Every structure is written in structure tokens, then in C-alpha cells.
Amino acid sequence: MARVSAAALSDRRLLPEVRRVVVKVGSSSLTSPDGPLDPERLRALVDVLAARVNGGHQVVLVSSGAIATGMEPLGLARRPRDLATQQAAASVGQGLLVAHYTRAFAAHGLRVGQVLLTADDTMRRTQYRNAQRALDRLLDLGIVPIVNENDTVATDEIRFGDNDRLAALVSHLVHADAMALLTDVDGLYTGPPNREGSRRIAEVRGPKDLDGIDVTARGSGVGTGGMVTKLESVAIATASGIPVVLTSAAQVAPALEGADVGTWFAATGRRASTRLLWLAYAARTRGRLVLDDGAVRAVVERGKSLLPAGVTAVEGEFEAGDPVEIAGADGTVVARGLVAYSAQEAPALLGRTTAELRADLGEGYDRELVHRDDLVLVRRRR
The missing domain is CATH 3.40.1160.10 (Acetylglutamate kinase-like)
Structure with missing residues (x-):
């Protein structure tokens, strides 16, 4: 057949x-x-x-x-x-x-x-x-x-x-x-x-x-x-x-x-x-990253990874590798992703460029907060 x-x-x-x-x-x-x-x-x-x-x-x-x-x-x-x-x-x-x-x-x-x-x-x-x-x-x-x-x-x-x-x-x-x-x-x-x-x-x-x-x-x-x-x-x-x-x-x-x-x-x-698909529909998110408008555009419109420089707030308790929501300042969830840092590590990175993080914290801290390969776009109001 x-x-x-x-x-x-x-x-x-x-x-x-x-x-x-x-x-x-x-x-x-x-x-x-x-x-x-x-x-x-x-x-x-x-x-x-x-x-x-x-x-x-x-x-x-x-x-x-x-x-x-x-x-x-x-x-x-x-x-x-x-x-x-x-x-x-x-x-x-x-x-x-x-x-x-x-x-x-x-x-x-x-x-x-x-x-x-x-x-x-x-x-x-x-x-x-x-x-x-x-x-x-x-x-x-x-x-x-x-x-x-x-x-x-x-x-x-x-x-x-x-x-x-x-x-x-x-x-x-x-x-x-x-x-x-x-x-x-x-x-x-x-x-x-x-x-x-x-x-x-x-x-x-x-x-x-x-x-x-x-x-x-x-x-x-x-x-x-x-x-x-x-x-x-x-x-x-x-x-x-x-x-x-x-x-x-x-x-x-x-x-x-x-x-x-x-x-x-x-x-x-x-x-x-x-x-x-697991990440988009089945994974239970452990927290949320709140983005500025420029970071939302980079993730949604240009298909970029999420860098610490564009994140304004961290919510919830999560470990590196956990699924998190990615939202704009107005609460609209635009994506889900697997975060590369824990909720304890992430706040110290926010608003800083990868060059600044490398200079201040050393190699390994200049990576993306959420890599594009670990991110999927969604649309949902808070």
C-alpha cells in the first residue's frame, strides 16, 4: 500500500x-x-x-x-x-x-x-x-x-x-x-x-x-x-x-x-x-523571563537567541535547562525556551552585553540566556 x-x-x-x-x-x-x-x-x-x-x-x-x-x-x-x-x-x-x-x-x-x-x-x-x-x-x-x-x-x-x-x-x-x-x-x-x-x-x-x-x-x-x-x-x-x-x-x-x-x-x-513540540505544548514552565521591546523584536521577528542584555526581570524558581516562559513587558508570552542559567544566576546577568559578562565574569558567562535552538515562539496573554 x-x-x-x-x-x-x-x-x-x-x-x-x-x-x-x-x-x-x-x-x-x-x-x-x-x-x-x-x-x-x-x-x-x-x-x-x-x-x-x-x-x-x-x-x-x-x-x-x-x-x-x-x-x-x-x-x-x-x-x-x-x-x-x-x-x-x-x-x-x-x-x-x-x-x-x-x-x-x-x-x-x-x-x-x-x-x-x-x-x-x-x-x-x-x-x-x-x-x-x-x-x-x-x-x-x-x-x-x-x-x-x-x-x-x-x-x-x-x-x-x-x-x-x-x-x-x-x-x-x-x-x-x-x-x-x-x-x-x-x-x-x-x-x-x-x-x-x-x-x-x-x-x-x-x-x-x-x-x-x-x-x-x-x-x-x-x-x-x-x-x-x-x-x-x-x-x-x-x-x-x-x-x-x-x-x-x-x-x-x-x-x-x-x-x-x-x-x-x-x-x-x-x-x-x-x-x-514538547517545549511548546507539553513542558511545564518553571519561571518567566521578561524582555524589553527590542529583545521581543529580536526573538520574534528576527529569529535571534535571547541575550541577557534584553532581559529586564526574572520570575520563578528554575535551574539551568528548565523550560521558562519568555514575555514582553505587557505580560504577553511570546516564546518558551530552555534557559541556560538558574534563577539564582540569571539576575546578575540582566542588561549586560556578552562582552561585559566575559570581561567581568570570565569565559562561559558570555553565552545566550536562551539559545535559538532551544526556543519556540508562542502567543498568549497573561
Whole structure:
């Protein structure tokens, strides 16, 4: 089978030819109207994905649903609100959820492997690389990885994101050719789907195509992610060269066949190095460097390294090599980078040229505060 890479995938009609796809399914797509897991919905999804795998493709499934699956055994009528009960439900439900997937894929002669991740696994460089190697090996062995957040020990991520952001990071981590986000609506609409006059948006080529689009409507009561988190996930994937199709689980088959269903998001950037994507989206920053206007222009417009002369303040506690935010005087975060000095060393260097530092402190103190190779541009208000 000829493989179409993400870089060449400018048209959704080429989706049937790509080799590796990450598919994310939310809790609301796997549950019955009153909350518990619906095995029939799960099997219907697996039937489609198994057919693709048996056709010579590779699929990584990022699946929510552990908490929803644990609700019935615990006698819970609705999704719990407190963190401890959510963790308990996830602990009970995760094994049951994977058991359902194991049986459903086994009916097609396929095996699955469970991969549980927390935000720390994508924030810490060593764990990120370990996860990457494990997923690649599972795919090489013909196993379908079932990825979920480790909700039993997770904290903030158990309540926000619903695996959407994780799916985008996993897509880059495994060098996916495309990503499919499956939800309980059949695509992105110009307004709430049930509002008269709202229309499905078939294709998005860039951020300007989303101007004026209302995505603030709440999601279902079982899952936690709404359209806002899905568009954040889309932005991560497309900015790093991975196109996305967003649609309902009921339309996954035609979507993966390249039909005009759901919403197609074209890639807007090139695939970044794993290290830079980790730095941009997954690394937990330890502090902040505040820049004067000239340094902001040098970093953002001219692609320069960050020198001590352009830094006016240091915030936070960090060691050399830690990720830090790089911000302008007005609080706008313009970049992230790996800082070359600790928070204790850096203040003595601020506002001084490399020549002055070399003369006063000796060799080794005339290097960049953040080298260009260890820096990635972002845009976010404080």
C-alpha cells in the first residue's frame, strides 16, 4: 500500500491511503443516554477501526470512558463531581473498558495494548521519549494501542480537556499522518448545531476561517470536553503538520474513507521536532523571563537567541535547562525556551552585553540566556 504522508495530505479524499491515524473518541460517544458505557456503540466503533487495521493501516485509539464505565459498578447515577470519586470510578472502569476493547478487537483477530498517560508523561522529556518508543513498538508488532489519561492518579487533567489535547500530542509523538476527533456532533457548526440557521463547516484552511464561530456551548454531562478543547487540540495538531477530521462516532467510517462528512482541518504548519513540540505544548514552565521591546523584536521577528542584555526581570524558581516562559513587558508570552542559567544566576546577568559578562565574569558567562535552538515562539496573554 502506497503511503500518503501528512505533508502531502492536503485533501481529505486521500485519507484512505494514509498509513497511521490517531482516533480519539469521547465518553459521550461511547455511553448510553443515561450515562453508563454502551457496549454496542463501542463495538460499532471497533468494527470500523479493525477493518482499517486489517486493511494494512495502523490505528492508535485515544479513548475516554473510564469514569463512565466505572459508574454502573459503583452504583452512580451520574458522573461524580468530586475528584476522589472520579478517581475511584476511573480505577474500577479502566480495566472494564479495556476488557470491552480487548473482546471487540479479538473478534477481528486483533490484539490491543493499554497505554495510560498523565500530563507529566508528556511534560517530562524522558517519559515522553519512553512513551514514544513503547507506542512505536506496539504498532510494529501489529497491536492496537488504547491510550487514555491515567485518571486514577490525574488531578487537573481529569477535569479539563477530555483527552483532546492528549490526542494531539500522541498524534505528533507517533508521527501520525492524520488525526480523527470523534464526538457527539457531526462536525463544527457556525453556531450551536440545534440553533436554526447554523450550518456545518465542511473545511477549515486556517484560523481566519473560524472568525465569528461560536463554540462555547456546553457538551454532554458524561464527558468533560467541549468544542473549545477540541479546537485547541486541532490547533496543536495542524500547527505541527497533522490534518484533522472532526465528526461524530457514527460517521467514522465515511470520514476515514475521505467522504465529505464532519469538518476537515488542513495542516497549517510543518511538522516540528519532537523536542520543540514538547517545549511548546507539553513542558511545564518553571519561571518567566521578561524582555524589553527590542529583545521581543529580536526573538520574534528576527529569529535571534535571547541575550541577557534584553532581559529586564526574572520570575520563578528554575535551574539551568528548565523550560521558562519568555514575555514582553505587557505580560504577553511570546516564546518558551530552555534557559541556560538558574534563577539564582540569571539576575546578575540582566542588561549586560556578552562582552561585559566575559570581561567581568570570565569565559562561559558570555553565552545566550536562551539559545535559538532551544526556543519556540508562542502567543498568549497573561
